[in-house]
Amino acid sequence: MPIPGHGRIWRALPVLCAGLLFLLPGAAPPAAPAHHEAAPSRYEAAPSAPDLAIQFEALLGQHSVLAADLMRSRIRGDDDFVQSANAALGKNTTAMTTLIGQMFGKATADKFSPMWSEHIVELFAYAGALAAHDDDALDDARKELVEYEQELGDFFADASRGRLPRSAARAAVVQHVGHLTEQADAYAAKDYTTADALYRMGYQHTYDLGLTLANALLPAGDATTLKQPLWRLRSQLGKLLAEHAALVEDLTRAAVTRSPDFAASGQMINGNTRDLGAAMDTLFGSSAARQFQALWGDHVEQLVAYATATAGQDQAKQAQAKTGLAGIENRMATFLDGATGKRIGTDKLKAALQEHDLMLLKHADAYAAKDYATAHDVAYDTYQEMFELARTMADAFGATVAARLPKGGAQTGYGGMAVVVEKR
Structure with missing residues (x-):
């Protein structure tokens, strides 16, 4: 047609942390979200570990989409869209922190939240540097991202108690960040075909990363359930x-x-x-x-x-x-x-x-x-x-x-x- x-x-x-909005001209800071607030009712209806694992996949995949949208709007100079994308990322981060608390305990969630928020702040800074054609700021953002990649990878490896090798955890986080920064590079260069191919790759990889992490972090009995046909079908249909x-x-x-x-x-x-x-x-x-x-x-x-x-x-x-x-x-x-x-x-x-x-x-x-x-x-x-x-x-x-x-x-x-x- x-x-x-x-x-x-x-x-x-x-979430994206609340401080991010201070970077936007004229933006009022939002109220900081509470980290272990009640989960949405749809989550309460299905509290089993395998169903929580699907929610983990879903939230990680959604993070990739929202982060890419935030970076693109920053490159376009669309501040109104940036602020609403920031709010959506904050909601996603709060939900992810709450879910990690449900799955792995409050102490694990409390370690995760600030690292994840800082990771998003640096993605925002990277996009801003691209928009401003500021090579020094771009190098600084890259260095900070490398640091947070290592910290996040080590966090997930430590939480798995040996089931997820540190090298594999770091490599997974590096790939996630690479998809986001490379799609931003292509978008800034107006190579939209490459940018969108990386946009999809980023979503798919990050969604599947949720399954990898759940399989490594959950107790063995719960992880076995993740391989059952109906659960796999729910997971893969949900992804698509x-x-x-x-x-x-x-x-x-x-x-x-x-x-x-x-x-x-x-x-x-x-x-x-x-x-x-x-x-x-x-x-x-x-x-x-x-x-x-x-x-x-x-x-x-x-x-x-x-x-x-x-x-x-x-x-x-x-x-x-x-x-x-x-x-x-x-x-x-x-x-x-x-x-x-x-x-x-x-x-x-x-x-x-x-x-x-x-x-x-x-x-x-x-x-x-x-x-x-x-x-x-x-x-x-x-x-x-x-x-x-x-x-x-x-x-x-x-x-x-x-x-x-x-x-x-x-x-x-x-x-x-x-x-x-x-x-x-």
């Missing part, structure tokens, strides 16, 4: 669906602003769609994968069409996109109902898909209105909700289907879902 001003979207076949939400939001932001990275953002969401299609191929075969990808590609196009119409204040085209989404929700719910052997029900699936789309539309509305605080709040909640959908779908697919996943070590995300389906 042609998108005005952009050409055609490819049809795919697949949450990435979809984050990338759609990135793409709609580019559509709203008609920014030069729109084409690269389209390629990025296509990569996620291909991976989701590969998952369906692994679980249900190539015919189901092709059907899914056709629907999912339409779904993405309608969301981008809505964002573009919103930017142009074209209410007729907004309504047209909403109508298109409603039809896709019906067809997707019917497809998934069949795939799950009618163990969820079309109505329940349709309601979940409608809620997902409504949140993405609300994000587009808020971003177009430059209400970045609301946009980030909606994006944060949308990301988290995808794990509820993944759990519902995985449980309905059942252990027999889940057992079709490739098997691998925790450090590789259990082999991932790398099967590539044929192009339609």
Whole structure:
């Protein structure tokens, strides 16, 4: 479908510490969040160690996305977006600290929080140096990042009590920081294709790092549960669906602003769609994968069409996109109902898909209105909700289907879902 001003979207076949805001001109400092506040109700409903491990993966993956967005907005000089991205990172860091306290104890959480916050401060400083073309500041930020990489790696290695080698822990943190700094370098150089490839790599690596760390830090009995088929399916579907939400939001932001990275953002969401299609191929075969990808590609196009119409204040085209989404929700719910052997029900699936789309539309509305605080709040909640959908779908697919996943070590995300389906 042609998108005005952009050409055609490819049809795919697949806390920060409170002190950071003092660095922003005219910014008022936020209240410092309490580190062990009550976790959200969705976490209280599933307190088992394996489910907490999924939350750990989710929060680490979300950190990568939020940190990359913060760095990019700093490079653009978009201070309003920087402040809202900072708030979202603060929320993520507080949630991660609370979760580490639940999983590994308050003493471990108290050590983690300041190191993680300083790590984010230096990423912010690195992006600022890129924006200012200040080589001395860039070198200083690099040196500080190297120091925090070593400290964080040693922290995780020590917490594992010998199950995670210090060299491996340091290497994992170095790779995480490398993805973020290299995507910032490419973004500053306007090499958006490379920047977005690293954006995805950073998310995937950091998400899988959560699994590696959980496997090393949890007691042996809990770690064994992480290898069970249903748990692996919940984890991997959550990874792909949450990435979809984050990338759609990135793409709609580019559509709203008609920014030069729109084409690269389209390629990025296509990569996620291909991976989701590969998952369906692994679980249900190539015919189901092709059907899914056709629907999912339409779904993405309608969301981008809505964002573009919103930017142009074209209410007729907004309504047209909403109508298109409603039809896709019906067809997707019917497809998934069949795939799950009618163990969820079309109505329940349709309601979940409608809620997902409504949140993405609300994000587009808020971003177009430059209400970045609301946009980030909606994006944060949308990301988290995808794990509820993944759990519902995985449980309905059942252990027999889940057992079709490739098997691998925790450090590789259990082999991932790398099967590539044929192009339609």
